[in-house]
Each structure stands twice: as C-alpha cells, then as structure tokens.
Amino acid sequence: MKMKVPAFGTKLTNFVPPIQAALTVSPGVLEGSVTDAFPTFVPRMRAFDRELKIMQSKAKPKKVRVFAVPSRMAQRSSLSDDAERVDEDIGEMHFLVKKEAKGDLRKDSRVQDFNNVINRLFAGRGSSGPNRRQRLRLQLRTFSVVCLAEDSGLLEWVPNTESLRSVISDTFNPQVEATSIHRHGSRLTNFNDADMRNTFLKCQDLYFKKGNLSLATKKFHELILQNYRPVMYWWFVQNFSSPHAWFEARSNFAMSTAVWSAVGHIIGLGDRHSENILIDTRSGECVHVDFDCIFDKGLLLPRPEVIPFRLTPNMVDALGPSGVDGMYTGALIESMSTLRKNKDTLLSVLEPFLKDPVINLKSSKSSEKYKDSAKDSIAKIEGRLNGVYNLKNPNKRKVKRQDGYSNNEEDHANSTQLSVEGQVQKMIMEATSHENLVQVYIGWMPWI
DSSP: OEEEOOOOOSOGGGSOOOSTTTSSOOTTOTTSOGGGGSOTTSOEEEEEOSEEEEOOSTTOOEEEEEEEEOGGGGGOTTOOOOTTOOTTOOEEEEEEEEEOSSOOHHHHHHHHHHHHHHHHHHTOTTOOSTTHHHHHHOOOOOOOEEEEETTEEEEEOOTTEEEHHHHHHTOBOTTSOTTOTTSBTHHHHOTTOHHHHHHHHHHHHHHHTTOOHHHHHHHIIIIIITTSOOOHHHHHHHHOOSHHHHHHHHHHHHHHHHHHHHHHHHHTOOOOOTTSEEEETTTOOEEEOOOOSOTTGGGGSSSOOOSSSOOOHHHHHHTOTTGGGTHHHHHHHHHHHHHHHTHHHHHHHHHHHHHOTTSOOOOSTTHHHHOOOHHHHHHHHHHHHTTBOOOOOTHHHHOOOOSSOOTTTTTTGGGSBOOHHHHHHHHHHHHHOHHHHTTSOGGGOTTO
C-alpha cells in the first residue's frame, strides 16, 4: 500500500544520512571539524519522497525513500530542499521505519555492532597462509539500525535484495517438463496449499502426539521433500549468464552463508524463516535481518527452533553438486577457527550486552520458567567458542519417544569439546537433519 505525507521542511543536507557507511567515523580526523570525521564519499540527503510504501507484514513498517545528492552539496548553502530540484540527484536511499510490538530494536543495533567487530577480525592484517584469500572474502553484510525508542527505529534498507522465499518462488527447473509439478519454485512457497500444510502437520503429529520420530522423519522425507524438490541451483544459472559471474555469485553465497552459520550458532540466533534471510540479486551474497531472537530464544518458542542455523534443501541445492562438502564447509571451518581464536574479544563485546538491564531479553510467556540468566548465556556462548555443541533440544524433555530410542543418548556427546573440524561437521549434521527439520514450526517452511 502507498500513502502521501506532508513535505518535510528542514534542510536535510545538514544531516549525515543514517546508513552504515556514513555512521562509521574515520579515525585520525577528529582534530578538524565535526563533519570531517564522517566519510566524504557518502552521499548526503536532499529531501524525503512524500509517498511512503506500507509493507504487508504484520507490523506494517513503512518504506521511506530519500533523494541523494553528492556530499559536496552539504557545504553549499544555496542548495534548496525544494522537491522539484532533481537536477542534482545522484540516486536514492531507502529506509524502513518500524515499530516492534514485542521486540526491541536495540538488540538489532547491538548485534550490528557485534557483527562489525567480527568483520574487523576477518579483515585482520595478520592473516596468512593458504586460506588468506578466503579469509579476506569472509564478511557479514551489516546495515544501520537507528533506535528512536525501545520499540521503534529506522533501519537501513539493504539494496538489491530479495527474501529467500521470493527468490525460490521466482525460480524454475528447466530440465523438467513444463507440465511437471516439480518445475516451478512457487509451488514450494505457496503457503495456501492446504495439502502441503496438512501433510506436514500429520508428519509432526507422528512425533509430538505418538512419539514416533523415526516414522515422522520417514514420512517427511517421502511426502514432503520428495514431492517438493529444491530449485535454487537454477536461480544462479538463470541470473548470472557468464561462467565467471555464475562462479562468483555461487562463491559469494557459499561464503556468506557459512559466516552467518558460524555467527548465528555462536550467539544463538533464531527465527531464521525464509523472510529473514535475504539474497543480493547482483552478487549472490546472503544477508540476515531481524535479530530479536538471539541467545537461544528460539528454543523457548511454542514450537522450538531446534537447529543451529538454516541449511535447508534449497540452500544446499544452491551450493552445487558438492553440496555442503565443498566451499561451504571450508568457509565454515575458517569462520569458526577465527571466532574461536578471538574468543576473549567476542566475549568482552557480548558480556555487557547480556548484562545490560535496559535491553529486554525475555523471550515469550513461557520464558519466565526457562529463562537463562546472563551468566548462563555467557557460559553457553563460551562453550561453543571452545568447541562444545550445547544446543539442547527441549522437545526431548517434553515428548517421550515410543519408537525404541532414548532421548538421553546424545547428552554426553553434546558436552564433549570438539576440534574445529569436528564442531563444523556436528553443526552441519544437526542443521540438515530431517529429524530436526520435521520438528520446527510450519511457518518456518523447513522444506524450502
């Protein structure tokens, strides 16, 4: 939906735009004027577009467009903010004005600060050895989050991105017949498909109501995964025509997904449904948004998110014939190795975050019973940085299995300190396990 708003009268070129590149203060220039501390290559603002777009999600956030002018215009008092002056425009900036009903945008802001620290670790000049080039390409795409209040704020719109669900929906498999049900990705993302929803819920009932996880997993594989086959591999073929562009896009996707997998597991990032994972349509890079569900908050949801990160069939399909065993695993090992080597630095950044009384870390109505203290959360993160896979599935306490397996079989294994390679293999195994995927919330769409 769209709506018109009154014109904003203040001269915007006096303000630095709230985007990630502009809010990074340049070191060594603070002796001069205050404006000199900010990058001069970042465009400035001329005027807000009077037309706002209202997004169709539950919170109804507003997408705001700002017309951009060269940074030199900030020094020209003669520049008018009249909306009719378009001859100086060099582009646009987009922002999302959002109010959280239950979340806290200050958490998103602090997570972005944490991600920026990680990016500096990856770009450290001391890196050397055969993985140096790969290390320098590892990074997290960050964006600015400006908090206007504890429940509202201004988020930088990540340009040229679409949600994972949208990307899959627009993709098709050209190697199957046009009339085949396996041709179009839109079939996988169609949540109005009652047969698909009911079939998945019946698979879950085999475990949650009858305690038979083995049969639930078998039916999930036969009735869902076999009938809703991945198509993401073809998105790269259809959108990157030259071999070099195709290879670069696939490499960007694999490496960015690996970094997000490592960081997401360390901080217990949940709510990784297909709308919270974006794909850069120009580079193939993976971008995550919405960081309200952190520190294992996803385990306290009515239907717990029992996987360390999202690595569903379509994401594996996008990695090519080698699947997770190629570039993805190598990048994940490199990422986890870097994070573990800098454990003290990361904990020093996270500890004030966890102990900040201003930020609400409560997760849900049931959180009071299961809520971990800051000390326990830090201990979990420290354990993961030491190689311990300590993500405990709460369903094992709630559901008594009736298929001859004990829920306590893995307790000892999950308390063992692993090497980097061993930890990575354990994380991948848990993320791709059909036993885990069949347990997550249906709106998470574990089949795509």
